[in-house]
Amino acid sequence: MSIPSNSFFERKREWSRRKHDVLSGYLPQFTRILGQYHGRIYAVDGFAGRGYYGEDEERESGSPLLFAEIAAKLENYQLRCINVEVVRKEFENLQIATAPYLSHIDNRFGSFDRNVESILRDIGQSPTFFFLDPFGLKGLEWETMSKVGNRYKGFKTELLINFNAPKFDRDAGWLDSRYERKRDSFLRRLDKVMGPSSNWRGIFDKDSSREERYREIATPYKSGLENEFGFIASIFPIRTVEDGSLKYYLIHAARHPLGRRIIGHIFYGVHQQYLRARAILLQQGGVQLGLDGIAVPKLSIEQMEEEDLKLLVQDVLGALLERGPMHFGELQDYLADKWVGRMVEKHYRSACNQLRTRGVVSWSGTTLKEDTLLQPLPIR
Numbered sequence: 001m002s003i004p005s006n007s008f009f010e011r012k013r014e015w016s017r018r019k020h021d022v023l024s025g026y027l028p029q030f031t032r033i034l035g036q037y038h039g040r041i042y043a044v045d046g047f048a049g050r051g052y053y054g055e056d057e058e059r060e061s062g063s064p065l066l067f068a069e070i071a072a073k074l075e076n077y078q079l080r081c082i083n084v085e086v087v088r089k090e091f092e093n094l095q096i097a098t099a100p101y102l103s104h105i106d107n108r109f110g111s112f113d114r115n116v117e118s119i120l121r122d123i124g125q126s127p128t129f130f131f132l133d134p135f136g137l138k139g140l141e142w143e144t145m146s147k148v149g150n151r152y153k154g155f156k157t158e159l160l161i162n163f164n165a166p167k168f169d170r171d172a173g174w175l176d177s178r179y180e181r182k183r184d185s186f187l188r189r190l191d192k193v194m195g196p197s198s199n200w201r202g203i204f205d206k207d208s209s210r211e212e213r214y215r216e217i218a219t220p221y222k223s224g225l226e227n228e229f230g231f232i233a234s235i236f237p238i239r240t241v242e243d244g245s246l247k248y249y250l251i252h253a254a255r256h257p258l259g260r261r262i263i264g265h266i267f268y269g270v271h272q273q274y275l276r277a278r279a280i281l282l283q284q285g286g287v288q289l290g291l292d293g294i295a296v297p298k299l300s301i302e303q304m305e306e307e308d309l310k311l312l313v314q315d316v317l318g319a320l321l322e323r324g325p326m327h328f329g330e331l332q333d334y335l336a337d338k339w340v341g342r343m344v345e346k347h348y349r350s351a352c353n354q355l356r357t358r359g360v361v362s363w364s365g366t367t368l369k370e371d372t373l374l375q376p377l378p379i380r
Ligand SMILES: C[S@@+](CC[C@H](N)C(=O)[O-])C[C@H]1O[C@@H](n2cnc3c(N)ncnc32)[C@H](O)[C@@H]1O
Pocket: 003, 005, 046, 047, 048, 049, 050, 051, 052, 061, 062, 063, 064, 084, 085, 086, 087, 090, 110, 111, 112, 113, 133, 134, 135, 138, 139
């Protein structure tokens, strides 16, 4: 199997660190919240890898070890981790690396697709968090996703998917190729990822920038998760610090808006770290011209946030004028698609307070709670 796993696991890249920060931030919250009402909680690492990066004193935990460490730390909860790995050598490494955590771990050899049905049987009704982190897109075929997505809706199921839009974009470059056999095989693979109802080829008929295309590629995948399986999904970009280029999107899918609210806070924290890392590199003169629009920031992180807040104020007012009275919680859910990872509850609070001071929005009481009803007032 020609997978560049050796070089991948040689050392943890800075962007992988942010992916792991999302996991380390989210999984304990998922476990604590659902663990109060359900006995056992599962974390399924469907593309687990060998468990670590680097060697000897440079060694750092990969996702299955991070999960195991979380499970061991949350001793009042029963978090059980199922790891799947398809490459024999990596599986053997994984077995050794996770051996100290035997009571929390269940390692399974083979592809995620081959294992998913038995995993679904074994987890039964327990709340389960699936982390799907392949190299590229292979392994994320819609048929595989359907097996998870069609799990009975009453059982708590959440997903965090590494969706590699740049890889999709590169492979879709075969659309114009004259080499029919190769082209057809690439395009068939992309069809399998996007699923039967997707018309992804239309994205490549337009004259969009690369960044716009990446987003347009991820959007139908996200919509598929929402429309076909009833998830509420959010997209968060993982970029390089050096030039801001997109490595992949993390797509989170939950069935409850609270899941999106919590991952939104985690994404926000990770995004702040990213901006700080870029700001430091900029000071050192190491930042290259980037693709993300924040590559060579003219504003400080605080100023950028202020600018975003101004836009959020407009969006909050626009939403209330368009939709009429809305609860504070509902408002955050309504605007989440656009703002997830950049604006969190404190910003919505601040936006509402500004609008109240301007006399264009009102509510009764002083503090804003989840179920506080926001009323738009006629603008004089
Ligand atoms: C990106 S690495 C995983 C990194 C790991 N999740 C982490 O964050 O430390 C992807 C891993 O999935 C394995 N893999 C590839 N295809 C797979 C499949 N269909 N099922 C299960 N594992 C697969 C690869 O061998 C590789 O070890």
